[in-house]
Amino acid sequence: MHFDRPVIKKTLPIYRLDNSVFRIGAQLGTTSEFTDPKCEMWDLVQSLDGSEWQTIVKRMKDMHPRLSEEDIEKGLLDLDKLGYIDEMFEDTATAPRYMANATYFSCFPGASTESAAQMQNKLRxxxxxxxxxxxxxxxxxxxxxxxxxxxxxxxxxxxxxxxxxxxxxxxxxxxxxxxxxxxxxxxxxxxxxxxxxxxxxxxxxxxxxxxxxxxxxxxxxxxxxxxxxxxxxxxxxxxxxxxxxxxxxxxxxxxxxxxxxxxxxxxxxxxxxxxxxxxxxxxxxxxxxxxxxxxxxxxxxxxxxxxxxxxxxxxxxxxxxxxxxxxxxxxxxxxxxxxxxxxxxxxxxxxxxxxxxxxxxxxxxxxxxxxxxxxx
Ligand SMILES: [Zn+2]
CATH class of the missing domain: 3.40.50.720 (NAD(P)-binding Rossmann-like Domain)
Structure with a gap:
């Protein structure tokens, strides 16, 4: 697991269409729809709140006992492949005046495997x-x-x-x-x-x-x-x-x-x-x-x-x-x-x-x- 504290990029809205379908993203090219009747993916997405990964795994197992750690990790990696995951970074890691730069970098899933905060730190x-x-x-x-x-x-x-x-x-x-x-x-x-x-x-x-x-x-x-x-x-x-x-x-x-x-x-x-x-x-x-x-x-x-x-x-x-x-x-x-x-x-x-x-x-x-x- 290469994320310590994964979060959904804060540029992306998360919203339900009905009880079993939800979407991440609202713009062309960044939107995915998830059919998720058991709410497993939905709960994983909701759990990515900046907590440490093991805390998220424990939370998910409490809610969905049938899921293994590997299942939960696979869910995260699927989200990462879609370009939705960023490493949580404290506001203190990036000075407030540069936060908007980092947030802009987080809109680009392709070229870099580094987090937006790491990219801003390279500039620093x-x-x-x-x-x-x-x-x-x-x-x-x-x-x-x-x-x-x-x-x-x-x-x-x-x-x-x-x-x-x-x-x-x-x-x-x-x-x-x-x-x-x-x-x-x-x-x-x-x-x-x-x-x-x-x-x-x-x-x-x-x-x-x-x-x-x-x-x-x-x-x-x-x-x-x-x-x-x-x-x-x-x-x-x-x-x-x-x-x-x-x-x-x-x-x-x-x-x-x-x-x-x-x-x-x-x-x-x-x-x-x-x-x-x-x-x-x-x-x-x-x-x-x-x-x-x-x-x-x-x-x-x-x-x-x-x-x-x-x-x-x-x-x-x-x-x-x-x-x-x-x-x-x-x-x-x-x-x-x-x-x-x-x-x-x-x-x-x-x-x-x-x-x-x-x-x-x-x-x-x-x-x-x-x-x-x-x-x-
Ligand atoms: Zn030359």
Whole structure:
């Protein structure tokens, strides 16, 4: 028996249809109906009140002497297979501010065998490196404040400007002119004083810059995308070397893309260059043309749509940490279409042994890498 104090998940209603039939759940996909004329299952369900398992067994045997302990255990396991059982957790085990998170995790029976409280505790022990505090990163930080993670390292080099305030909702008018890391750390402390905050005012100009920031963190969220592709390549190289997963995201006009790299399990960002080279005969031409154009996109940003992509990025990070549900962007680009509020996955790209970053290949073998002016 792997439960000490099993309970029916508190998200699920239990109700009778008549004297011999009852249901657990009231929504599509979560509802089961039990025909139970002897009331054995009903009494078991009613007995799961947070008591220890042996107490529940004794209670059931008193009510139904013909049942053996094995019968009672089988009843519990049948309920568990339906995704209805959680381990009782004291309210004190999860701080009240995070209880609703844990309750949300308990709605997902599939991916994890851990209780919702254990998943929330994983968040409580996690540290995240957040790169960038612009439109993406500042809003990601706001979302992180509510999760109950142990700590966050924030990195940026800009000051708050008036034209940030339309979408970077962490900052106040009084922050204009201050370094973003300073204003962000102060705002975060006011929102969640339990979180450790490390604020680093630095421009990321190489993969080494990222490598020095990773130790002590369990996960990286990359919310920098300038210079285009080069910023992600720098972060990619550092996370592959450190073997730490990373959630990437960027907005492109009216849509956004999120992808998650788990080093040596999924393809890395440089593997994506190989994938395009192998599968799109015009990729290198187009890439070379774009890189040599010197095109600089104006800032295209609209707060409601930024929240769409940042929400996905933070949720993907939580999925990686807790496994409450499988991440949707592992080794693939998840496209978020802002006008239609929809998302769809692009084909996953594989990990290549000939990748110069996560495999044994050489950069000289791949033309696409030759058009990055500055070093990675
Ligand atoms: Zn690779």
């Amino acid at each position: 022990q996690s540290r995240i490196l957040l790169l960038g505090l612009g439109g993406g990163g500042s809003n990601i930080l706001t979302l992180l404040s509510g999760l109950g993670i142990a700590g966050v390292t924030i990195v940026d080099y800009d000051n708050v400007e008036e034209n940030n305030l339309g979408r970077q909702l962490l900052y106040r008018e009084s922050d204009i002119g201050r370094p973003k890391v300073e204003a962000a750390a102060e705002a975060l402390h006011a929102m969640n004083s339990e979180m450790e905050i490390k604020a680093i005012n630095r421009k990321i100009e190489s993969s080494e810059d990222v490598s020095t920031l990773i130790p002590g963190n369990d996960l990286v969220i990359c919310a920098v995308d300038e210079p285009p592709f080069l910023a992600q390549r720098r972060v990619n190289k550092a996370i592959v070397e450190a073997n730490v997963p990373c959630v990437f995201g960027a907005t492109q006009m009216t849509h956004g893309r999120v992808f998650t790299i788990v080093p040596r399990k999924t393809g890395c960002f440089d593997c994506l260059h190989l994938y395009y080279t192998k599968n799109d005969s015009r990729f290198v031409k187009q890439f070379r043309g774009f890189q040599s154009s010197g095109f600089k996109s104006p800032t295209i940003a609209f707060a409601p749509t930024i929240w769409l992509i940042t929400s996905v990025m933070v949720d993907e990070a939580v999925r990686l940490i807790t496994n409450y549900e499988k991440p949707r962007s592992l080794g693939l680009q998840l496209e978020i279409d802002y006008p239609n509020y929809t998302s769809f996955p692009h084909p996953a790209w594989p990990r290549y042994d000939e990748c110069p970053t996560c495999g044994n290949g050489s950069y000289d073998d791949w033309e696409a890498f030759k058009y990055y002016g500055e070093g990675v």
